[in-house]
Amino acid sequence: MTNVTNTSLHNFTELPNNGSLVLIGISNDYKPVSEDMPSAHELEIVLTTWVPPILIVLGSIGNILTLLIMRRPPFCHYAISFYITAYAVSSLLAIYLFLGSEWIAFLAHAKAIDDQTDWLCRLWQFISRAITYSSIWFVVAMTIDRYIIIWQAKHVSSMCTLFMAKFVAVIIMVGLVVISIHAMWLHELMMGKCYFFHNEDLHAIIWPWVSASFYSYIPLTLIFIFDVSILTGLCLKRPTKGRHHEQLPMVLTYTTLGLSMMYFVFVIPPTVINVVVRTYPPSWLEDYKFMTQLKKASIIGHYMAWVNTVTVFYVCLFFSRTFRLELVAFYRDLIEKFRSYWCIQQRRRIYELHVGSNSSAATQVETVDMCTETTPL
Numbered sequence: 436m437t438n439v440t441n442t443s444l445h446n447f448t449e450l451p452n453n454g455s456l457v458l459i460g461i462s463n464d465y466k467p468v469s470e471d472m473p474s475a476h477e478l479e480i481v482l483t484t485w486v487p488p489i490l491i492v493l494g495s496i497g498n499i500l501t502l503l504i505m506r507r508p509p510f511c512h513y514a515i516s517f518y519i520t521a522y523a524v525s526s527l528l529a530i531y532l533f534l535g536s537e538w539i540a541f542l543a544h545a546k547a548i549d550d551q552t553d554w555l556c557r558l559w560q561f562i563s564r565a566i567t568y569s570s571i572w573f574v575v576a577m578t579i580d581r582y583i584i585i586w587q588a589k590h591v592s593s594m595c596t597l598f599m600a601k602f603v604a605v606i607i608m609v610g611l612v613v614i615s616i617h618a619m620w621l622h623e624l625m626m627g628k629c630y631f632f633h634n635e636d637l638h639a640i641i642w643p644w645v646s647a648s649f650y651s652y653i654p655l656t657l658i659f660i661f662d663v664s665i666l667t668g669l670c671l672k673r674p675t676k677g678r679h680h681e682q683l684p685m686v687l688t689y690t691t692l693g694l695s696m697m698y699f700v701f702v703i704p705p706t707v708i709n710v711v712v713r714t715y716p717p718s719w720l721e722d723y724k725f726m727t728q729l730k731k732a733s734i735i736g737h738y739m740a741w742v743n744t745v746t747v748f749y750v751c752l753f754f755s756r757t758f759r760l761e762l763v764a765f766y767r768d769l770i771e772k773f774r775s776y777w778c779i780q781q782r783r784r785i786y787e788l789h790v791g792s793n794s795s796a797a798t799q800v801e802t803v804d805m806c807t808e809t810t811p812l
Contacts, residue, residue: 500748
């Protein structure tokens with residue numbers, strides 16, 4: 436039987452993976468699978484080659500459009516829109532800084548950013564945690580905001596405001612900085628890789644579980660509790676309808692519920708894998724087939740969690756009629772601005788050109804007439 440004691444499934448630590456805490460290898464970053472597991476290695480090659488570019492393209496388009504739409508009325512007046520905007524920003528940063536750099540390093544057969552130097556190893560672990568795990572707490576903030584809207588209507592005017600949303604976002608980031616700062620002294624560059632430093636120090640033993648609680652276990656529990664409360668409230672309460680045929684102040688409530696439930700679904704499997712790989716007995720290492728399957732599950736879970744960085748736009752598009760209407764209006768405004776710019780350039784060209792033959796004059800008149808028409812909206 437192949438000895439798997441030295442494979443990348445031995446000695447695990449958390450991976451900054453959008454709240455999932457997938458445990459792969461002894462590094463905090465995603466490391467190649469040992470060739471002692473050929474089937475798992477082949478799966479990793481396929482997924483690492485094709486999944487990241489798809490997620491990067493879809494995430495870039497979706498998150499940028501979400502940012503643009505959320506800055507338009509009526510969304511710009513709601514606290515929930517600020518949380519969604521913050522979620523989209525954190526998703527873009529995670530996609531470009533971490534998933535993108537990971538993919539480029541894989542294709543170029545180069546070292547990852549955190550494998551370059553010891554200080555980059557420590558700093559990158561801190562930055563990656565502070566950014567990637569902010570998304571799950573923004574989802575928690577969304578669900579709490581919607582819970583207050585449904586069940587604590589008398590507190591809406593004081594709790595569900597843009598000022599309060601910005602204050603909560605600051606608290607989230609400060610809290611993540613405090614929780615994540617430990618990564619700078621618990622990681623170091625060893626054998627050319629950025630590894631979690633294992634020793635018998637009580638801090639090194641306890642702190643990964645403490646951080647895992649704040650990164651994943653506590654926010655997932657809160658998401659589940661508030662999702663159940665929101666769903667119950669939507670079934671029992673009947674708010675009045677408002678602008679754009681969507682219930683106000685229930686705008687984006689169904690979107691929030693859909694986004695948080697999807698986040699929960701995609702993060703729970705890798706989180707369960709996290710618990711398994713942190714607690715399995717040493718005797719399991721002798722079961723090569725099981726360890727191979729566990730490694731495959733870890734790889735799939737790694738990319739399942741990344742799916743959450745691309746979903747916000749598509750969830751908004753599916754659940755919110757107001758969002759769809761504003762998206763159409765945005766495209767119409769964009770086309771109108773492009774048409775106006777083109778007409779201005781044409782008029783400037785006509786002004787600068789010397790009027791010659793009758794044919795050129797006729798062409799100029801036709802162009803001017805076309806630019807004076809109003810595009811039907």
